[in-house]
Amino acid sequence: MHLKTLTLRGFKSFASATTLHLEPGITCVVGPNGSGKSNVVDALSWVMGEQGAKTLRGGNMADVIFAGTSSRPPLGRAEVSLTIDNADGALPIEYSEVTISRTLFRNGGSEYAINGSSCRLLDIQDLLSDSGLGREMHVIVGQGRLDSVLSASPEERRGFIEEAAGVLKHRKRKEKALRKLEAMAANLARVSDLSTEIR
Numbered sequence: 001m002h003l004k005t006l007t008l009r010g011f012k013s014f015a016s017a018t019t020l021h022l023e024p025g026i027t028c029v030v031g032p033n034g035s036g037k038s039n040v041v042d043a044l045s046w047v048m049g050e051q052g053a054k055t056l057r058g059g060n061m062a063d064v065i066f067a068g069t070s071s072r073p074p075l076g077r078a079e080v081s082l083t084i085d086n087a088d089g090a091l092p093i094e095y096s097e098v099t100i101s102r103t104l105f106r107n108g109g110s111e112y113a114i115n116g117s118s119c120r121l122l123d124i125q126d127l128l129s130d131s132g133l134g135r136e137m138h139v140i141v142g143q144g145r146l147d148s149v150l151s152a153s154p155e156e157r158r159g160f161i162e163e164a165a166g167v168l169k170h171r172k173r174k175e176k177a178l179r180k181l182e183a184m185a186a187n188l189a190r191v192s193d194l195s196t197e198i199r
């Protein structure tokens, strides 16, 4: 599996549609300060489901939409598409190439798609989680993050290792299942109360 192309349109400083072609191996993005290198990385985390505006270096999510310049008006939407080569079947989907897309409108609406078909954010997160990609996976190490890893507490370090070992995904599923069980127990208690009242 490798990332093939990343297309940004209206995302941060990328007002016009811009496609980056990523070949297998190492890709370097070089450019002067403030030219948008980190915005490319932000686009990558965003399309993979990042929900935290701060992680994307903004105050709120609408900050990812091109805000305009002296020569160009602001845009109403940000769109990012990521095409992943899935010839090795690393993603649990029957396509040798998978394109995930995310769109955010200035009025707050969002759209997600997998290979052009509308889907939920959860579908994208589920698709990517087994591959080690996706939200909360530390596959993207931002500026200053190495320092925070080095100075992390033993518990936090354990979290990183669990994530790398693929334990995190199961821990999250377990937490979700426990929440459902709790809700179910509350429902059962309610049913039991009602049946006592009826009797």
Ligand code: ATP
Pocket: 011, 012, 013, 014, 031, 032, 033, 034, 035, 036, 037, 038, 039, 040, 063, 064, 065, 066, 067, 068
């Ligand atoms: P450095 O090398 O200093 O880390 P960089 O190449 O990583 O810089 P970025 O941080 O990716 O640069 O880009 C910063 C630029 O993106 C700034 O000029 C900023 O004005 C612009 N920018 C960020 N968000 C938006 C937005 N929503 N609309 C328009 N421009 C934006």
